[in-house]
Amino acid sequence: MPVRVRLLALGEVPPRLAEAVLGRLPPPYLGGEAGRLDVSLERCYDRQRAQVDAACLIEQVAAPEPGWVAMGLTGVDLFMPALTYVFGISAIGGRRGIVSWFRLRPEESGPTAGPLLARRVITEVVHELGHAVGLVHCVVPDCAMHRSLWPEGVDLKRAEYCPACLATLSTLLG
Amino acid sequence: MTTAVRILVVDDEQHVRNSLATWFREDGYEVATAASGKEALAALAREGTNILLVDIKMPGMDGLELQRKVRELAPDATIIIMTAYASVETAVQALKEGAYDYIVKPFDPEEVSRLVRKAAERYSLLAENRALRERLADALPTLVATPGGAMASVLELVDRVAPTDTSVLITGESGTGKELVARLVHAKSNRRFGPFVAVNCGALAEGVLESELFGHERGAFTGAVARRRGKVELADEGTLFLDEIGDVSPKVQVDMLRVLQERVLTRVGGNAGVPVNFRLVTATHRDLEEEVAADRFREDFYFRINVFTIHLPALRERPEDIPILAQHFLKQFTSQMSRRVAGFSADAMAALVAYPWPGNVRELANAVERAVVMCRGDQIEAKLFPFAAAPPASESSLAAVEEAHIRRVLASCSYNVAGAARILEVDRVTLYNKMKKYGIERP
Secondary structure: OOEEEEEEEEOOOOOOHHHHHHHOOOOOEEEEEEEEOOOOOHHHEEOOOOEEEHHHHHOOOOOOOOOEEEEEEEOOOEEEOOEEEEOEEEOOOOOEEEEEOHHHOOOOOOOOHHHHHHHHHHHHHHHHHHHHOOOOOOOOOOOOOOOOOOHHHHHOOOOOOOHHHHHHHHHHHO | OOOOOEEEEEOOOHHHHHHHHHHHHOOOOEEEEEOOHHHHHHHHHHHOOOEEEEEOOOOOOOHHHHHHHHHHHOOOOEEEEEEOHHHHHHHHHHHHOOOOEEEEOOEOHHHHHHHHHHHHHHHHHHHHHHHHHHHHHHHHHHOOOOOOOHHHHHHHHHHHHOOOOOOEEEEOOOOOOHHHHHHHHHHOOOOOOOOEEEEEHHHOOHHHHHHHHHOEOOOOOOOOOOOEOOHHHHOOOOEEEEEOHHHOOHHHHHHHHHHHHHOEEEOEOOOOEEEOOOEEEEEEOOOHHHHHHOOOOOHHHHHHHOOEEEEOOOHHHOHHHHHHHHHHHHHHHHHHHOOOOOEEOHHHHHHHHHOOOOOHHHHHHHHHHHHHHHOOOOEEOHHHOHHHHOOOOOOOOHHHHHHHHHHHHHHHOOOOHHHHHHHHOOOHHHHHHHHHHOOOOOO
16 A cells, blocks of 8 residues: 655755655655644753754654655754654654654765765655554665664665565555 | 564653663564563563663662562563663662663663663573573484493593683594584583584685684675674684584684684774684594695694594494484484384394494484385384495495495485585585496486
């Protein structure tokens, strides 16, 4: 069963990033639409840590209608209370998630920085979408569902699922 | 990533419990949470768990007290202590009392993932070791020996050397049970809770063996798409068993010698040294002294691996053990195949004892297995053994003897060329060439 993606900007999003993500979504996603979600980042902001609580923020992303997944896109630095940072968060099988590009930015600026950031964001969006429809992490190093703990780790993956994850997805989605 | 491992997160702060549960569920672990020591003990009794992440400071029962109670209830469970900077001293106390490790809040994602992954691997290893001990218990009768016989002194040597960290060289013909003895040395050693990693050096080309032993860095060669840890690294805290060490090239001998001397390895394509801590057990069917004398094997490497030698006698040198072993294999295969075969006829047993068994215990096992498959009555007759059915040896030339022997071994292996090559101690290509030369075809 194909799935459509609602990509929601939480705060400022670089120009054309949302379109680039929607244009490069792999199967089983059938494109989708970009939108904006007016949320209170302040409410989830931890002054002591100068970061935004990802668990608090995801609560503000409403579960979408059947056949859709809602994915927030933000530039704020996300954390989970026990962890120093996260690239994103999803409710496993809950059809909603968030990805932040804050820690995905390349260290060096230059003409390749923009495309590299876009590639990393797309890969992590595909990763969080996988969780949102029920996938867990995968041991295949270049599968989008492989866990990445640093930005260069994201570069080792492809923005698509390995055959085993695709097979699981087809069972999950019916 | 791992489905069989269960994690219990114990913390009085709900947001810590929730965030860790989310984090580890994404890895495929089964995660439960508990808000207090009391809840944790109830969960442990109810569902069991493999890894506990325990906050050191909790109202009521603190982490240290909980750890002591968990140790009594589930001694195999791995406990990781979670602490704030202020309570690191208490965490160190927990380590002294048997905690696996501690981690300071808030956790670095890489650190907490690595720690739990290592704990999960440790759990898998413990489970694997249990399975290994059970398999070993099944296989041990194949080493059993008539009291006072040649194998009895082998088992005595194993008992003596196992608890030390001394390198052991096991010699003996193919099929005498060298790997089984190596596993026994490991199972009786202080490293028994560590891994037993076996590598058949004779089966791999030099470059492949190097990468297999020492691992490689990403991009070290075409196809090396990711960093890979080698078998030497995987044997850390355990035993590395290098079978057919006599077939290892001089270059790999030098590399291995360096690792043994410095206890540090360098992955293929890498520069950094990786510390390693393993016990080396090697085996060969070759006469290494002869190989050294012929300059085919490095003398310094030979002395390094040959600290303690265990020689396994060929089966023909201990014919008194053949009836016991034959009965053991009969019981094993009839049970596996659900067949009812009571025993061996007197002629069959006499044939077994008389045969020279060039392939040793492995060949005997194959012969009994084949006979169980072919047996139509309630006991195994001599005619079910290919060697007994073969005409008396009348070969006069070396080639005729070789041909007859190849035919016998092939028949005993149901024409499985790989199996026959192992017994004959030649590679498959050589065996195929011989078969072609003598016009031997599979039936």
